[in-house]
Amino acid sequence: MEELDLLKKDWKKNEHxxxxxxxxxxxxxxxxxxxxxVKWIFIISILEMIAWSLISFFTADENYLKTLESYHIKTxxxxxxxINYIVIFSFIFLFYRNFKSINTTDSVKSLMKNILKTRKTVxxxxxxxxxxxxxIFITMMVATCIYDERxxxxxxxxxxxxxxxLFWMMILGFTIxxxxxxxxxxxxxxxxxxxFLLRRLYKNYEELKKIDL
Amino acid sequence: MNSNLEQSFVxxxxxxxxxxxxxxxxxxxxxxxxxxxxxxxxxxxWKAFPQFRGEAKFTTWAYRVALNTAITLYRKxxxxxxxxxxxxxxxxxxxxxxxxxxxxxxxxxYKAVHQLNDIEKALVFMYLEDxxxxxxxxxxxISEVNARVKMNRIKGKLKKIVNP
Numbered sequence: 001m002e003e004l005d006l007l008k009k010d011w012k013k014n015e016h017x018x019x020x021x022x023x024x025x026x027x028x029x030x031x032x033x034x035x036x037x038v039k040w041i042f043i044i045s046i047l048e049m050i051a052w053s054l055i056s057f058f059t060a061d062e063n064y065l066k067t068l069e070s071y072h073i074k075t076x077x078x079x080x081x082x083i084n085y086i087v088i089f090s091f092i093f094l095f096y097r098n099f100k101s102i103n104t105t106d107s108v109k110s111l112m113k114n115i116l117k118t119r120k121t122v123x124x125x126x127x128x129x130x131x132x133x134x135x136i137f138i139t140m141m142v143a144t145c146i147y148d149e150r151x152x153x154x155x156x157x158x159x160x161x162x163x164x165x166l167f168w169m170m171i172l173g174f175t176i177x178x179x180x181x182x183x184x185x186x187x188x189x190x191x192x193x194x195x196f197l198l199r200r201l202y203k204n205y206e207e208l209k210k211i212d213l
Numbered sequence: 214m215n216s217n218l219e220q221s222f223v224x225x226x227x228x229x230x231x232x233x234x235x236x237x238x239x240x241x242x243x244x245x246x247x248x249x250x251x252x253x254x255x256x257x258x259w260k261a262f263p264q265f266r267g268e269a270k271f272t273t274w275a276y277r278v279a280l281n282t283a284i285t286l287y288r289k290x291x292x293x294x295x296x297x298x299x300x301x302x303x304x305x306x307x308x309x310x311x312x313x314x315x316x317x318x319x320x321x322x323y324k325a326v327h328q329l330n331d332i333e334k335a336l337v338f339m340y341l342e343d344x345x346x347x348x349x350x351x352x353x354x355i356s357e358v359n360a361r362v363k364m365n366r367i368k369g370k371l372k373k374i375v376n377p
Contacts, residue, residue, distance in 0.1 A: 006315065
């Protein structure tokens, strides 16, 4: 018998020997676009980390280090930096794990669960970043008030003129405005970048929910 | 509207999924890549589904899109040639009239088919599916004569691999 005909005989015989894929699984496959969104979250988080690292690398000149030293917060800032890197790396790892698990899931239910988990991770990530920025900002502010020579000279002058209260009110007002602006800009950045991806992820989730009912 | 379309697509695909499994059987040699290709084809079929207006049978339309996916899309992704040992796990054999020698030869044949290039695999697939040369030529965009020549070459290749 010719080779191909032998193959054909077997081909026909085993025509129905495949593992059956359910409609649910097909739906899950069609909604795998979530995996590409989650992949982008993973990639952007890495790019973001690289960008911040580059910025701090290029701005951390001798002057900056001297300032930190005169503020007595060099160790503190270094500790913060180390902790920050550890946490950011953990988040990146989590993003990667989310991507992997969404990529390999084949049921609508677990896909939905993974989408929700990913959204939570991103939200925690954003909150972490905002809080960290806030802590560093406040630390810098307090250190400036206590240790900065020029600042102390200025406050001394105001206090000498009995305008200490006014001075501190001004500083407080300035701090609040500047802090609000600073955190606000960063919050806006996160909302734009991750918010866009999260909205698309959520839309996909809503579609999946309709299927699952 | 869109969800109706999706529903109709999913139920038809579920019903005729074997056609895709069969293509995966020729183009992949392990369970994971079988699944990957199945998913890739499913997504491509869904993308192409709005153009399917029911003039042809779903199966005829599906196998053409699926073959195209296997030939073009998958090739870009998997650069390495699959020469992995033939995995009997997903390609379960019926062991009723068990004939050891024939069984061995069939295993060898599948392995040989996996070594063919993507176009040749498509030809083998259509041959196994009893498509005539007019359809083979039409699907692959080659002339009928060319299809026959290619087919003969494949037969020769397989013979050589199976009886070295």
